[in-house]
Amino acid sequence: MAPGWRLASALLALAASGAALARLPDGRLHGNMPRAPAVPPLSADDLVVTDASGAALPPLNTTYLFDQLIDHTNPKLGTFKQRFWTTWEFYEKGGPIVLFTPGEVNGAGYTGYLTNRTVNGQIAQQQKGATIVLEHRFYGNSTPFGNLEVSSLRFHTIQQAIDDLEYFANNVVLPMPGGDAVKPNTQAPWVLVGGSYSGALTSWAMVNKPNLFRAGYASSAVVEAILDYWGYFEPIRQFMPKNCSADVEAVIAHVDKVFTSGTKAEIDALKANWGMQDLTHLDDVAGSLRNNLWDWQSLSPDTGSEGQFFQFCDALEVKNGTVAPASGFGLEHALTAWGSYWNSTYLKDVCGKTDVVDCLGSYNSSQTYYSDTSLGNDGRSWEWIVCTQVGFLQDGPPQNHPAVVTRLVQPSYDERQCTYFFPEAFPKPTAPNVQFVNEAYKGWNVSIDRLFFANGQRDPWRESTVSADGATTRSTNEQPIAVGDGFHCSDLITENGSVDPTVLAVQQRSLTFMKTWLEGFKPSKPAKRSYSPRRKST
Template sequence: MEKWPILLLFFAVFCFSLPPVNAQSIHASVERRYGPFYFQQPIDHFNRHSVSFQQRYWANTDWYQEGAPVILYNAGEGPADERAAFVTNSSMALLARQLHGIVIVIEHRFYGKSMPSANFSVASLQTLNTRQSLEDMAYFIKKVELPNLAGTLPRPETKWIMYGGSYSGNLAAWMRQKYPHLVFAAVVSSAPVEIRYDMYQFFDTMRRYGPVECIRKIQAAVAHIDAILFGPFAESKKKIKSLFGVADLDHDDDFAELLTRPFKLWETKTPTVDRFSDEFCVAFDHATDISEYIHAYANYIRKMVADLCATTASVRECLNTHNPQSPMYTNITAVNRAWMWQRCTEYAYWQTAPPLWYPSIVSRKLTTDWYQKQCPLMFGEHHVPARPAWRMMNRIYKGWYISLSRVFWIDGQWDPWRTLAVNSDEAPDRSHWNEDAYYAVLPQSVHHWDFYVSDTTSSFHIEETHKQVHYAMSQWLQEA
């Protein structure tokens, strides 16, 4: 643990500007020689009679020298197609080149084309859980033969380094925890390892770090809207919804959730592009009183709804989450069912308004009930738990109290997900823990900005961050 104070000082000194996961430069197509390849993965690792499915992966062996490590990145809760380019253009590819190793991107089960089943029915989704997903990677490490590598990887001598960000970062940390005999080290970025049912901290992060005047006006507008929504006058509710372009949206919680949609822009921030400020906050620039704040907010939402609901017959059909017959619940081929299943069964992470004693930029009509009611509607009340097993997940994987050696933990100061990461302001002080690990909080940055090495957004600070990761891994490999 003696290295920890040095790294903390390093990251406190420099103001880092690192691009997020959706940096356009990363989305270049990857050459066919890197994949996709297909690995025969058991559908159920805990049934010895299980059949298999084809799990996609991409691999770059260009820099490999015998005895060097393999870096494995699980693409997490989405198709891996865009992230396939990480094998050539990313911080993990840079690390692989520096270590003369291999970098692999593997697609998570039930996402993209790595489908154990043809649909997302309840019966199919029984094997979509953390335990199976971790076992996928363990089995892959033990069995894979890379088609673009001359020769085979020496086993068990080859060192495997897990790399991940966000949910994928959780998996990287938990692989190091559960399979220390297979996983030598890990780089864990923006990983919310402390599972929470009510994640009110998500929006509160934006309130704390967003542009002061913009946040003040949003907060005032939302407080006024809530006074109406919690009031007894139906006509006033109808008028405020009409102003926002959703007059026929019956349920207040659906309206409350709609008002949070612009906040999604927060996580699209890059060092050079700030859509949250330039597209959303700018709407409030000339608003000088509460009436103008509300009208500015309404104008933005109306335009957004026009685009969002352009192909549906009505706003009610588009935004109503209370209809059990809605296609959002009945279409078992809808790809969003995979992550929803994971949240309904294990993770929750429901993003809500904060407690009453906190100021809020989110309507207090948005509670955990808005999210939780969707689980039985989508999957059937007898097929999902009354609440996700988030407490059990924390017991198994230790939440904030996870203690691992040879792990480099990185978070962004302004990342809403840092509130559940080991670098959270609320997490236990780890400075005296007996572990050989690195911790870094990158100032004024959001979700895993440390991933990227793009020509247009790279900087001295990014390069120094990567040097620290390289240094840590090199030291650990030399000591092994």
């Protein structure tokens, strides 16, 4: 099994390829990254599109290549081939260019974002625009050096990604009529759209390049980099069934107490309850139970209570056909029921045929996943950003706060693993520089004209968005914040609006703002000087 921690492919993104769910060796799902969901796979018929006149256009999965700078501080270093996909199905001269990057994932599975199955396509259809999906540097095949070694990853930063967007917009020639005359501001309005990490990138780019994009749409945008991101589990605790949260809290409190001060016999019995008696480190045992909470991120308005998360709650809260009251059935039943569900169903789902120690243990630095620098290992690319810039370590809450996950796992647990992934860069555990990110790109303090934020109350990433419980970001007519009852990036997918009216309201509100903002666009005079490289920061 591949080791890891809060990384790897989002559950919803996996739907694009039909890939089976995978787990990491400490038990973490490939699904708790801040990533936009993929549109369900497009059929062969879906890939065939025509323009407004009925003329056939290239299939949506046609891959184009752009010569992107490796280092925007030193253009002499050369370029690499950055992949993109585009269509002008709805385009009419003067319409906007709607640009989207899926973020930390292979972009080939995101061609659905060219269509009106997404907000991107809805904007393009309403405003007669063209859509683009641009693969993020160091993901998929858009990797400058063909490997993910530390010497290559030093060019993998938030700022380089932002500069990619600028260089692409200013220099790309789109394969469509008039595709050489769509420069931002001087010839056409550009709209930047993103979800989750790429939603944050939308906000960060508009802060850093205030005159580049006419408008932005940031869904579930994790704008505030947070080291100890225990808040990930807060929306889950708040919105999961009350009986389930009551019993999970009781079990977790018991686990922490026994693992902290129990006898050897008590500890061994508790480990055996989940079939993890062979694990040496108690934080691995307790931390593995986070998997059942991470399943929440796979939910969307159309899955509702049918997801695996609710199968887990049913296992705890339905006994002999009777549903537990809001207070739950209590510790004794919940502990036994959780162990039974885990051993009969869930452990196999987590580990398959892999040994529990290799699957769930996180202290073996020799596992090949840590040293896999091959092209396409997108989890490693995201780990680099986690370890260097954003943190988002999904750990236990402070004392005296309700806990649905163990407090035995704290940031040091995850920082240790940075030394396994990147020993050349981190010979000893080092905290990522979240302060720099928040100061440079404003985080919760963002204030940019024509930037639309869309968030969901049930989103586990909500606490790093501008709709976090502690955020003071104000919603204005120039920077609206629309909140529905949805989950992670629910508003990006058109069909979610047909299931949840609050998501539909967010989508419709965004289209109203886009109409106003884009119809007010007037081309500016071209700048006298061409692109100049950004100076290397100190």
